[in-house]
Amino acid sequence: MPRRTAWRVCSIPGCPEYTNQGGRCDSHRQEAEQRRGSARQRGYGREHETRFRPGVLARDPVCVLCREAPSVHADHHPLSRRELVDRGLDPADPRHGRGLCGPCHSSQTAQHQPGGWNR
Secondary structure (H helix, E strand, C coil): CCCCCCCCCCCCCCCCCCCCCCCCHHHHHHHHHHHCCCCCCCCCHHHHHHHHHHHHHHHHCEEECCCCCCCEEECCCCHHHHHHHCCCCCCCCHHHEECCHHHHHHHHHHHHCCCCCCC
16 A cells, blocks of 8 residues: 655745645745756766766775765765865865765765755
8 A cells, every 4th residue: 555645834934835745845846956956067077977986985985984884975075065166175086075875975964064954
């Protein structure tokens, strides 16, 4: 039997729309995605794919936080990609990253990024 999802009011203050996906209604979710931009627009281009990610995952094949699962995400740490660019550092240098598994990456994103879902 399929699981039933409860309908809730959109999480944007003053919006009367209902959503069964939790959080924002479809129109507010779409607005947020447009503001966020694509990965390429946020600076994750060819160098990220060919230099940063492979370098980090080769150095950290196992998640550096839980030390149990394989690393699947190359996470900028301790400075964010934006902070590295602001300081004139190379954000594609693998020295500025760490390998994380999916659950640890999601947890870290929620805790530390502005607008993360845990804020």
